Amino acid sequence: MRNIRVYFDFVCPYCYTAWAHFGQLRRDGIALDIDWYGWEIHPDWRDRPARRAFFTPAQEEEFAALGKPSGVNATDLRYTASSYDALRLLCAAREQDLSDEWVARVFKGAYREQQPMNDPDVLRAWADVIGLVGADDILTTAKYADVIAAHDAHCMDIALEYVPTVEEDGRILLSGVLTYQDLYRALI
Numbered sequence: 001m002r003n004i005r006v007y008f009d010f011v012c013p014y015c016y017t018a019w020a021h022f023g024q025l026r027r028d029g030i031a032l033d034i035d036w037y038g039w040e041i042h043p044d045w046r047d048r049p050a051r052r053a054f055f056t057p058a059q060e061e062e063f064a065a066l067g068k069p070s071g072v073n074a075t076d077l078r079y080t081a082s083s084y085d086a087l088r089l090l091c092a093a094r095e096q097d098l099s100d101e102w103v104a105r106v107f108k109g110a111y112r113e114q115q116p117m118n119d120p121d122v123l124r125a126w127a128d129v130i131g132l133v134g135a136d137d138i139l140t141t142a143k144y145a146d147v148i149a150a151h152d153a154h155c156m157d158i159a160l161e162y163v164p165t166v167e168e169d170g171r172i173l174l175s176g177v178l179t180y181q182d183l184y185r186a187l188i
Contacts, residue, residue, distance in 0.1 A: 002187055004173070005035040007155065007165040010083040010117055011042055013063060013074030014177050016107050018164040020070035021180045023104075030187055036099050038087035039155045039163060040148055042080075050081035050116035069180035076111050081118035087151075088144040089123060092134055101130040 006022070008015040026032055055063070055075045063074040086106050093102035105126045110117045117123070120139045127135035138144060162176035166186065173186045 001031040001033055002168065003033045003035070004187070005037050005167040007037045007039050007160055007167070008163045009039055009041045010086050010106050010110060011045070011080060012163050013078075013111075014066075015164045016074050016111050017063065017067045017070070017072055018178045018183070019103060019107050020067060020072040021178065021183050024070040024180060025183060025187060028184075030184075032187065034100065036090060036094075036103050037151065038083070038090050038148070039151055039160065040083055040087055041163060042082065043084070043152075045080070045082040045118075046084050048082070050079040050118055053078050053080045066177070066179060072111070074111065076114070078111050078114055079116040079118075081110075081116045083117060084148065085120065085123055085139055086117045087148055088138050089127060089132065089135060091144040091147045092138055093130075093132055096132060098130055098132055102126075102132060105130050 006018070008018070010016075022032060022034060060073075060075045067073050090099065090102055090106075093099050106117055109115045109122065109126055115122045123139060124135050126132075160175075164178055165175040166173045166178070166183070174182055
């Protein structure tokens with residue numbers, strides 16, 4: 001079993017693609033225990049409404065090729081929205097041993113179902129689907145804000161520049177745009 005930490009943000013389409021690649025690696029027989037370490041890369045989006053995301057033809061081609069091995073395309077119509085509350089709910093999911101389920105629910109909801117990840121009602125519904133307890137309390141308070149701030153400080157301390165980034169035993173294995181082949185070679 002490989003124990004890795006993945007620095008990521010839900011708003012990052014490269015992270016969505018990497019998430020799908022990790023799922024494919026698991027289906028291909030690579031045992032992975034993933035610590036999903038949320039880093040809010042756009043704190044400036046917290047107070048703005050969700051917006052539809054559009055891509056150039058070149059970006060569409062790039063994302064389609066990048067996600068092909070795992071059957072995803074990050075150019076599916078989606079919203080760019082603050083990930084702050086989704087990341088705070090990830091803290092609760094971690095405590096309830098539901099990290100993988102929460103990460104999957106948010107990525108599927110945001111990229112496949114085209115729902116805004118900063119809508120409290122959407123987040124509550126997603127939490128209900130996976131059995132995450134306490135979502136309403138988190139969404140109506142500042143619970144886990146200190147954890148998000150600590151994650152940001154840690155990422156600054158280690159000079160993290162890109163998500164997704166994969167770390168094992170305190171050593172960065174890969175950083176930035178990750179292809180399925182890159183991940184496979186690094187983790188076999």
